[in-house]
Amino acid sequence: MNRSNEGAPGRSITAGADFLHLAIDEAPEGGKSDWLARQIRLALADGRLPVGSRLPATRVLAGELGVSRGVVTEAYQRLVEDGHLAGRGRNGTIVVGAPAPITVTRPPTPTSSPSPEVLFAAAPGAAIFDTMRRARARIDLSPGFPDLAAFPRAAWLRTERRVLDHLAASDLGYGDPRGTPALRLAIANWIARNRGIRADPDEILIVAGTAQTLSLLGRVLRDDGLSAVAVEDPGSLGSRQLLHNCGLATPPVEVDSEGIRVDELRATGEAAVLLTPAHQFPTGVVLRGSRRGELTRWARECGGLIIEDDYDAEHRYDRTPVPAVRSVLAENVVYAGSVSKLLAPALRIGWVLAPPKYRDALVDAKRFADLGNAALPQLVLARFMESGAMERQLRHLRRHHRHRRDAMIKAIATHLPGALVHGAAAGLHLTVTFDADCADTELAATALAREVKVHPLSWHSQRPRRPGLVLGYAASTPTDIDEGVSILGEVLRDSGVGSGA
DSSP, rough: OTTTTTTSTTTTOOTOOTTTTTOOGOOOTOHHHHHHHHHHHHHHTTTTSSOOOOOOOOHHHHHHTTTTTTHHHHHHHHHHHSEEEEEEEGOEEEEEOOOOOOOOOOOOOOOOOOHHHHHHTTTTTTTTTHHHHHSOOOOEOOOOOOGGGGGGHHHHHHHHHHHHHHGGGGGGGGOOOOOHHHHHHHHHHHHHHHHHHOOOGGGEESSSHHHHHHHHHHHHHTTTTTTTEEESSOHHHHHHHHHHHHTTTTEEEEEEEEEEEHHHHHHHHEEEEEOOOOSTTTTTOOOOHHHHHHHHHHHHHHHHTEEOOOOOOBSSSSOOOOOGGGGGGGHHHEEEEESSTTTTTGOOEEEEOHHHHHHHHHHHHHHHSSSSOHHHHHHHHHHHHTTTTTHHHHHHHHHHHHHHHHHHHHHHHOOOOOOOEOTTTBBSEEEEEEESSSSSSHHHHHHHHHHHOOGGGGGGOSSOOOOEEEEOOEEEEEHHHHHHHHHHHHHHHHHHSSSSO
């Protein structure tokens, strides 16, 4: 962008554009068209630009703002597409419609940030993750997030426009509760290419993320007579909470260096188990070939049900992702995936493949829950996937996240030399454990008091084990990662934790 004729900071538009009172230096770098379009919308809404008035020519406005003409042209085009402006040839760009007047209301008073001592003082309750998100921290090393700043906004916006350009009126009505056919087909192709799963689109149910998969499935299993689902230990606290909310117990099964202990699973006598076999949360262990064989025999001999949470399997850095268990044992596996770790949790789009025994019941549960996911984001995602944009995003994220993974490993070696690192080959987080007699909740509380946010490993464990911390790296810069781990090193030294692991 040519910035050679920019004015001094705070310069406002004068000739022909007094309606805006803009200072382009307020605009975020790389987002000037978005910012300009938003400012013009405000002028439309509050009457500074009445219907019938003419906007400055793109060349004139660009010159007064000190930006390229393309920035102004793009902003005008977005407002034309919204129906607010119209190009009238030599008569210029005319206001033909205005958004509803803006009513300014006082935002609700935010709930105060909880103190670290209160947050980690007791066993985590149902709202613990909401409370954690509210907790103030300068450096957030919480696990479970990709780099949200890497969301492909421009590509997503282009895709959304293409979808809207070709959208039939009938597509705006109520749809199939199973999800739009376009997205189910796109997901069938995606999991065939990336996870080795062959599935008919009619087998796929679109849900609001893996959390909804577990909520719907939990009710279905409860109605089928199950009272418990065995889970990995350590394993996801959030998943256990979802199953508990459905009235299901979660007996723990130990995870070792090869994955879940199938002998312990047999000993529980349970008919269902929840697993993260491609990259176990939180240890990062991959379910080994011999254990896969044992698990397959258990499922076939006992009629056992495996719930496969494939939450971040695509994020592998040092080798090809292992195939999904569903790819070799479809009749005994409920497979759950989502775009939360590929794009963003905010999309709330996931998918589930269930054996025929549970398929109809899950569709009924989804229908009565919400009549199906919102169709428009599904259609955008379907085109995004089929266009190759998702593959490009995944390749970008693998390089991007690997760089941050390497930064965290380096920081741990420098600042936590005695910590044992788990799960470095894949995913969006690392787990570190310490050979020390201390409470990892106290370590996490002290770190938060110093504005570094982490999860204590004990939150994700049902049985006592060595203390540890679960550290997300994907959503933080290498500089923040190094500083955050450095502070953790100081916390450990101040607490008297030794360097052994």
